[in-house]
Amino acid sequence: MLSTWKSEADCCEWSGVSCSNLTGHVIQLALFYKELRGNIDSSLCDLRHLSHLNLDGNNFEGSKIPECIGSLGQLRELSISDASIGGTIPRGLQNLSSLEYLDLGYNDLIVKDLEWISHLSSLRSLYLSGVNLRQAVDWQSSLSKAPHLSKIYLVDCDLISHHFNPASFVHTNSSKSLKVLSLAGNNLDSSILPWLSNVSNVLTGLYLGDNALEHIFPNTFSNMNSLESLSLDGNSLRHIPSDAFPNLCRLKSLSLRNNNFSGQLSDWIPQLSNLYHLDISSNFLSGKLPDCWGQLPSLRVLRLENNHFSGPIPNSVGTLNFLASIHLNSNNLSGNLPALMNSSYLLFIDFGQNNLTGKMPSWIGQYCHNLIGLRLQANRLHGSIPTNLCNLPHLQILDLSKNNLTGNIPHCFGNLNAMSNMTSMSPEISYNVSRNGIESSFMDTAMLSWKGAYVEYRKNLRFMKTIDLSCNDLTGEIPSSIAALVALASLNLSRNHLKGCIPINMGQMERLESLDLSYNSLSGEIPISFSNLSFLSMLNLAFNNLSGKIPTGTQLQSFNASGYIGNQGLCGMPLTERCPEDGNSNLNPNNARDIDADGDDNLISFGFYASMALGFITGFWGVCGTLILKKSWRHFFFHFFENTYDWIYVQVAILKTKIKRRFQH
Numbered sequence: 001m002l003s004t005w006k007s008e009a010d011c012c013e014w015s016g017v018s019c020s021n022l023t024g025h026v027i028q029l030a031l032f033y034k035e036l037r038g039n040i041d042s043s044l045c046d047l048r049h050l051s052h053l054n055l056d057g058n059n060f061e062g063s064k065i066p067e068c069i070g071s072l073g074q075l076r077e078l079s080i081s082d083a084s085i086g087g088t089i090p091r092g093l094q095n096l097s098s099l100e101y102l103d104l105g106y107n108d109l110i111v112k113d114l115e116w117i118s119h120l121s122s123l124r125s126l127y128l129s130g131v132n133l134r135q136a137v138d139w140q141s142s143l144s145k146a147p148h149l150s151k152i153y154l155v156d157c158d159l160i161s162h163h164f165n166p167a168s169f170v171h172t173n174s175s176k177s178l179k180v181l182s183l184a185g186n187n188l189d190s191s192i193l194p195w196l197s198n199v200s201n202v203l204t205g206l207y208l209g210d211n212a213l214e215h216i217f218p219n220t221f222s223n224m225n226s227l228e229s230l231s232l233d234g235n236s237l238r239h240i241p242s243d244a245f246p247n248l249c250r251l252k253s254l255s256l257r258n259n260n261f262s263g264q265l266s267d268w269i270p271q272l273s274n275l276y277h278l279d280i281s282s283n284f285l286s287g288k289l290p291d292c293w294g295q296l297p298s299l300r301v302l303r304l305e306n307n308h309f310s311g312p313i314p315n316s317v318g319t320l321n322f323l324a325s326i327h328l329n330s331n332n333l334s335g336n337l338p339a340l341m342n343s344s345y346l347l348f349i350d351f352g353q354n355n356l357t358g359k360m361p362s363w364i365g366q367y368c369h370n371l372i373g374l375r376l377q378a379n380r381l382h383g384s385i386p387t388n389l390c391n392l393p394h395l396q397i398l399d400l401s402k403n404n405l406t407g408n409i410p411h412c413f414g415n416l417n418a419m420s421n422m423t424s425m426s427p428e429i430s431y432n433v434s435r436n437g438i439e440s441s442f443m444d445t446a447m448l449s450w451k452g453a454y455v456e457y458r459k460n461l462r463f464m465k466t467i468d469l470s471c472n473d474l475t476g477e478i479p480s481s482i483a484a485l486v487a488l489a490s491l492n493l494s495r496n497h498l499k500g501c502i503p504i505n506m507g508q509m510e511r512l513e514s515l516d517l518s519y520n521s522l523s524g525e526i527p528i529s530f531s532n533l534s535f536l537s538m539l540n541l542a543f544n545n546l547s548g549k550i551p552t553g554t555q556l557q558s559f560n561a562s563g564y565i566g567n568q569g570l571c572g573m574p575l576t577e578r579c580p581e582d583g584n585s586n587l588n589p590n591n592a593r594d595i596d597a598d599g600d601d602n603l604i605s606f607g608f609y610a611s612m613a614l615g616f617i618t619g620f621w622g623v624c625g626t627l628i629l630k631k632s633w634r635h636f637f638f639h640f641f642e643n644t645y646d647w648i649y650v651q652v653a654i655l656k657t658k659i660k661r662r663f664q665h
Contacts, residue, residue, distance in 0.1 A: 001034040018052075025049035032079070033057035040085070042066040051098075052077040062086035062108060070095035079103040081127065086110075094119035105153070106130035113137065118145030129155035129182075140195060144175065151180040159186040161212075175200040182207035184231065189213060193220045202226050209255070210234035216244045229253040233279070236260055242268050253277040257303065261285055265309075270295040279303040281327065286310065289333075294319045301444075303327045305350065313338045313351075321345075325444050329353050329375065337376075341367045348444050352377035352399065359383035360405065365391045372418075373397035373446060373461075377468070385410055385469075393417040396465040397448065401492065405472040409493070414481030419465050419488050422511070450490060451514045451538045466490040470516065473497060478517075483508050490514040494540065498522060502546075507532040514538040518563075521545055526570075530556060542566045549579045 004015045011026065012019035018028035026047050036058040044053075045068035053072075056079050065085060069078075070092025078099060086108040094116040102120070105127045112135045117126065123146050133139060133154065143152060178200035183192075188211045196206070203224050213235040221227060225247050237259040245251070251272050257279045264287035265280070272278075275296050285307040291314035293299070299320050305327040312335030313328065323343040329352040336358040340346060346368045356379040364374065365388030374389075377399045384407030385400065396418040414420065445458045449468055457464055467485070470492045477500030478493065485491075486509055498520040507529020515533070518540040525548035526541065536555060540563045547569025550556055561574045571579040 001031075001036075020049070023049070028052040030054050031058070035059070037061060039063040040066055040080075042068050045069065045071050048072065049074055051075060054079045055083055056081045056103070058083045060085050064088070065090050065093075067092055069093060072096065073098060075099055076122075077101040081105040081107070082130075083107060088112075089116065091116065096120060098122055101125045103127035104131060111136055114139045114142035116142075118142050120146055122148060124148050124177075125151040127151075127153045128157060129153050131157055133157040133159055140199075144199075148177050149175070150177050152178065153180075153182045154186070155182050155207075156185040159183065159188055161187065161189045161191050176202060178203060179226075180205040184209040184211070184234075186211055190215050190217070193217055196220065197223055200224075204250075205229040207231045208235070213237055216240050218243050219246065220244060221248060222246050224248065225250070227251055231255040233257040233259070238262065240266060240268065242266060244268065245271060248272060250274060252298075255279040257281040257283070259283055263287070265290055265304075272296070274298055277301040280307075282306040284308060288312075289314050291316050293317050296320070298322060300324045300345075301326075305329045305331070307331055309333055311335070313356075315339070318342060324348070326350070327446075329377075329447075337361050337381075339363060344368070344370070346371055348373040348446065350375040350446060351379070354379055356381065360386050360400070362386045362388055365389045368392065369394075371395055373444075375399040375446065375448075376403065377449075378402040380404060382406065384408075385474075387412055390415045395419070397446070397461075398466070399449065399468040400472070401449070401468045402471040405469070405474060407474065408476035409469065409474060409479055409482070409498075411479040411481050413467075413479065414484035416485060419467070419485040422487050449492065464489065465511075466492075468492040469496070470494040471496075475499070477501070478503055478506075478522075480505060482506070485509060487511050492516040493520070495519040500524075502527055504529060506530070510534065512536055516540040517544070518542040518566075519544075523547070525549075526551055526556070530554065539563050546570050549581070550575065 001015060004013065011017055012024065016029060016031045016034070017026060018030070019025060020027050027049055028051060030052070032054045033056060036055070038061065040055070040060055040063060045066060048071070050072050051074050053075060054077070060083050062084060064087035065080065067090045069090055073096070075096050076098050078096070079101065081103045082105070084107065088110050089104070097120070099120050100122050102123060102125070106129065109131050111131055111133050114136050117123065126149060139159070143149060179202055181199065181203060184207045188208070190213050193216070197220055201223060204226050206224070206227060206229070209231045210233070213232065214237065216237065218241050221230070221244065227248055228250050229252060233255045237256070238261060240261070245268055252274060253276060254272065255277070258281070261280065261283040262285065265285055267290070269290065270292045273295055276298055277300060279301070281303045282305070286309065288311035289304070289309055293314060293316040297320070300322055301324060302320070309331040310333065313333055315338060317326070317338045318340050319342065321342050322345055323340070324345050325348040326346070327350040329350045331354055333354040333356060335356065337351060337356055339361070341363045344367055347370055349371065350373070352375040358381060360381055360383055364371065365386055369392065371392050372394050374395065374397065378401070381403040382405065385405060387410045389395070389398070390410060390412035395416055443458060444461060445456055446461055447454050447456050448464060448466060465488050467488060468490070471494070474496040476498065478498055480503040483503050483505040488509055489511055490513060492514070494516040495518070499522065501524035502517065502522055504527045507527055510532055512533050513535050515536060515538070519542070522544040523546065526546060528551050531551055531554040534555070539556070539559050542563055543566030546567040548571070550564065550570060550572040552572065557573045559574065564570055564575055571577040572582070
C-alpha cells in the first residue's frame with residue numbers, strides 16, 4: 001500500500017493522502033484497512049491542517065493514541081475503529097473543538113469517564129461500540145452536555161444500570177439534537193426507561209436490543225413523536241401495555257423478537273398505521289392472528305415466526321400491497337394459504353412448519369414474479385406442483401419438503417433462470433425501512449436445510465440456490481432438464497417414489513455441494529458424469545435400485561458407504577462388494593473376502609498373528625532347548641557346522657585356483 005510513498009514524489013500524490021487545492025497542505029489521511037502495524041507516531045501531529053484522519057481496521061498492537069492529538073485544531077473527523085489501539089483516551093482529545101465525527105469503537109481502550117465528550121462542542125456523531133465502559137459512572141450526564149450530538153452508538157460497551165443516574169436528568173430539558181441512540185448489547189434493565197422518555201424530543205431511532213429489560217412502563221415512548229425505528233429485541237419483556245406506543249404516528253420499524261411475550265397478539269398494532277417492518281418472532285404468543293392487517297397498508301416486512309399462533313391466516317394479509325417479506329413459519333396455523341395476488345413486490349414467503357392444507361396455489365407463479373424464496377415445508381399440502389412456478393425468473397430457494405404433494409416434477413424446472421445462471425446473483429434480500437438519515441435497514445433471514453441440518457442464513461442468504469422436494473409422494477422420473485440448473489448448490493429429492501435412471505447429464509451441475517436422492521426407486525447406473533461434481537461434499541443415493549460400478553477416480557470413493565447402501569446391484573469402493581471386472585465374480589459378501597477401508601485382508605487378524613508367534617516359539621525352543629539339555633547333541637551339532645564350513649572353504653579355494661590357472665594360459 002505504501003509503494004507510492006516515495007521521497008522524490010510529491011506527498012499529495014501518495015496513496016491515501018489528500019491535499020488542499022488552495023494551500024497544498026495535507027488535509028486528509030484515508031489509510032483504513034491497509035494492514036498497517038506498529039505505533040501511531042507522534043509526528044502525525046505535525047500535520048496541523050489535517051481535517052480528516054481515518055486509520056480504521058489496522059493493527060497498532062495495543063499502542064496508544066498520541067497525546068499530541070489535541071493539537072490538531074482543524075480535525076473534523078477522527079476514526080480509528082477496530083485498530084487494536086489500547087491505553088487510555090488522551091485528555092488532549094477534548095481540545096478538538098472542531099471535531100464532528102469520532103469513532104474509536106472496537107478497541108481495547110480503558111475509559112473511566114466520558115466527561116471529555118462534554119468539551120467537544122461541535123461533535124455530532126459518536127461511536128464507542130465495543131469499548132468497555134463499565135467504569136464510566138454517570139455517562140449519560142456527560143453525553144447530555146455535548147450540545148450538538150445527533151448520533152450515539154454505545155453497543156456492546158458493558159454498560160450496567162447501577163452506574164446510571166436518572167436523577168441527573170430530572171431537571172434537564174430534552175435534547176434538541178439527538179436523533180439516533182443505540183445502547184444495544186449491554187446490561188441495562190428497565191430503570192433506564194424514565195431517562196429515555198426525556199432524552200430527546202427529536203429522537204428518530206432507538207435501539208435497546210440484547211439488554212435486560214423486563215417490562216415497559218405506560219407512556220414510556222409518549223414523548224417520542226418523531227420516533228421511526230424502535231428495537232427492543234433480545235430482552236426479557238413479557239407484556240407491553242396497550243398505551244405503550246401512543247403518538248408514534250411516524251414509527252416505521254418495530255422489532256420485539258426474542259422476548260418472553262405470551263398470550264394473544266395485543267390490540268395496539270392497529271395504532272401503528274405507518275409501520276414498514278414488524279418483527280415479533282421467537283416469542284410465546286398464541287391464539288389466532290388478528291384480522292387487522294388492512295390497517296397497516298404500508299407494511300413491507302411481517303415476521304411472526306416461532307410462536308404458537310393457531311387457526312387460519314387472516315384474509316386481510318392479502319391486502320398488504322407493498323409486502324416484500326412474510327414469515328409465519330413454525331407456528332400451528334391451519335387452513336389454506338392466504339391469497340397474496342396483490343402483493344406483487346413479494347421477495348420471500350415462508351409458511352413452513354405449520355398445519356396448512358389445500359393445494360399448492362397457482363397465484364404464486366402468476367403474480368409473484370419478483371419472488372426469490374418460497375418455503376412451504378412441513379405442512380399438509382396436496383396436489384401437484386404448479387408448472388407456473390417455472391415463471392419465476394428470480395426464484396433461487398424452493399422448499400416444498402414434508403408435504404403430501406403428488407405427480408411429477410415439472411420438466412420446466414430447467415427454466416428457472418436464477419438457478420441456471422452461474423453469473424447471476426440476487427441483490428441482498430434487504431428492505432430500507434428508514435428515512436431522514438436513519439442508518440437502519442432490514443436484512444432478511446431464513447432457516448434452510450443444508451446437508452441434513454437446519455442453518456440460519458443472513459448475509460449469505462443471497463448466495464443460496466437450493467431445491468428441496470423431499471418427503472412427498474412425487475412419482476415419475478427425474479426430468480433431465482433439471483441438469484440445466486448448473487448454479488444449484490443443493491438438491492434434495494429423497495423419500496419420494498421416483499423411478500427410472502438418474503439423468504446422465506446431471507454431472508454438469510458443477511456447483512452442487514449436496515445431493516440427496518435416497519429412498520426412491522431409481523434404477524440403472526450412477527452416471528459417469530458425476531465425476532465432474534468437484535464441489536460435492538454430501539451425497540446420498542441409499543435405498544434405491546441402482547446397479548453397476550460406482551465411478552472411480554473421483555471423490556465418490558471418499559463418501560461414507562452409508563450413502564450407497566440398499567442398492568443390491570451396486571459394487572466397488574467404498575462398498576465391500578467387488579465388481580466382476582475387478583477380478584472377483586462372486587458378489588456375495590458372505591463368501592467374498594472382506595477388504596477393510598485400509599486395503600488390508602481381514603483374514604490377517606489377531607488369530608493369524610497369534611499362530612505365527614506360537615509357531616516361532618515352538619520351533620525356536622524345540623531346537624535350542626534340546627541343544628541346551630543334551631550335551632552329546634550339542635557337540636554333534638557344532639561339529640557338523642565346523643565340518644560343513646571346512647568343506648565349503650576347500651571347495652571355494654579349489655574353484656579360485658582353477659579360474660586363476662585358466663586366465664594364466
